[in-house]
Amino acid sequence: MIKIENIKKSFGDKEILKGISGVFERGKPNLIIGSSGTGKSVLLKCIVGLIAPDEGHIHYDEHELTNANRDTKTEIRRQIGMLFQGGALFDSKTVEQNVMFPLDVLTKMPKGEKLDRVNSALERVGLAGQNQKMPSEISGGMQKRVGIARAIVNDSNYLFCDEPNSGLDPQTSILIDDLILELTEESNITTVVVTHDMNSVMGIGEKIMFLYKGKKLWEGNKNNIMDSNVKEFDDFVFANKVMRKLKKG
Numbered sequence: 001m002i003k004i005e006n007i008k009k010s011f012g013d014k015e016i017l018k019g020i021s022g023v024f025e026r027g028k029p030n031l032i033i034g035s036s037g038t039g040k041s042v043l044l045k046c047i048v049g050l051i052a053p054d055e056g057h058i059h060y061d062e063h064e065l066t067n068a069n070r071d072t073k074t075e076i077r078r079q080i081g082m083l084f085q086g087g088a089l090f091d092s093k094t095v096e097q098n099v100m101f102p103l104d105v106l107t108k109m110p111k112g113e114k115l116d117r118v119n120s121a122l123e124r125v126g127l128a129g130q131n132q133k134m135p136s137e138i139s140g141g142m143q144k145r146v147g148i149a150r151a152i153v154n155d156s157n158y159l160f161c162d163e164p165n166s167g168l169d170p171q172t173s174i175l176i177d178d179l180i181l182e183l184t185e186e187s188n189i190t191t192v193v194v195t196h197d198m199n200s201v202m203g204i205g206e207k208i209m210f211l212y213k214g215k216k217l218w219e220g221n222k223n224n225i226m227d228s229n230v231k232e233f234d235d236f237v238f239a240n241k242v243m244r245k246l247k248k249g
Contacts, residue, residue, distance in 0.1 A: 001026050002158065002190055007046055007056035009039075016042045017053070018214040027188045028206035029181055033195055035236060038211040040194045041162060047192065048080055048160055049073065060158065078106050081151030083161040089135045089143055089150075095122070096131035099150045106154060121149040125179060141172035145179065152183060159184065159191040165200060177203045198237065201225070210236070 002024040009017040016039045024030040032040050045051040047058055049065060058065040060076050068076070081102075089098050096118055103114045122128055125145040135143055144164060151159055161180060165173035181204045184191040195201070201208060205222035210233050218233040228234055 001059075001061055002047065002192070003059040004043075004047060005057045005059075007043065007053045007058070009042055009046060009051065009053050016214050017046070019056070020211070020214075020216050021056075022209050022216060022219065024190055024192050025207055026190045027185060029184055029191045029193055029204045030207040030209070031193050031195060031201060031205050032209050032211065033201055033236070034211035035196065039214045040196075040211055043211070044160060044162055044192065044194050048082060049077065078154065079157040081154065081156030081159045083144070083147045083151045083159070083164055085163040085166055089146060091135055093135075094131065095127070095133045095135070095138070095146050098135070098146055099153050102150060102154050117153050118149075121153040122146075124152065124183065125149045139172075140167055141175065144168065144172075144176050148176075148179060148183070152187075157189055159189055161191070161193040161195075163195055163197075164193060165195065165197050170199065173197065173199060174203065180204065201237075212236075 005021050007017050007020045008015070020043060032043060034040050042051065046053045053066065056066065060079070063072055063076055065073065065076055090101070093101070099118045099121055100114050103109055103117060109117070118131070119128070122130060125148050127142065127145055127149065130138065130142070135146070138146070159180075164176050164180065168176065177200050180191060180193065183189070193200070193204075202222050208220055208222065208225075209216055210218040210230075212232045218228055218230045220228070225237060228237070
């Protein structure tokens with residue numbers, strides 16, 4: 001579980017996050033949604049410690065990240081897996097080397113144990129035997145799966161995904177969503193996904209936080225989206241023609 005309390009962040013005189021609080025639950029995908037420029041990615045970077053919030057607190061289960069000492073922050077970060085937008089693979093490294101990278105940086109495991117971890121992670125994302133391929137030799141969907149394998153190779157307790165379906169066709173996007181859901185439930189981890197993809201919202205939105213101009217305006221799940229009475233949220237969700245039809249019944 002991750003709990004955030006009154007997170008505020010400004011850059012210069014521009015206030016990006018305006019006091020956001022919430023709980024991201026273990027064992028289910030937690031989605032942060034909203035239009036571009038609403039603060040989704042900034043909030044994600046605050047939660048994982050890439051950006052320090054100006055105010056507020058972030059709790060990883062029993063640990064408080066915001067004011068933690070160096071050792072505690074290091075321990076929390078070892079438990080975090082991150083799937084960056086676009087995959088962010090190293091072009092000059094093989095699939096195996098990309099997935100092994102967090103183990104090289106964060107652990108002192110012997111090479112054989114690292115390789116066992118890499119092979120297990122690749123098998124979990126359906127890429128067994130693809131170790132020696134270069135990123136340029138595999139599809140965009142496969143690159144995203146390599147990114148997920150890299151994020152989970154260290155037995156992460158917390159998985160963060162920033163726009164995991166960007167640049168993918170609808171069918172591949174569904175496969176990535178299904179993989180994220182499967183890994184979250186099977187490993188009982190806390191997963192936070194930043195997205196504006198309504199297919200993802202309706203597919204795996206077990207817990208949804210909607211941001212609008214730096215504020216949390218709605219929270220719920222995919223089953224009670226239709227019952228919202230928040231105009232800004234309805235405008236975002238039902239901008240999609242299919243969703244408008246569902247709303248009308």
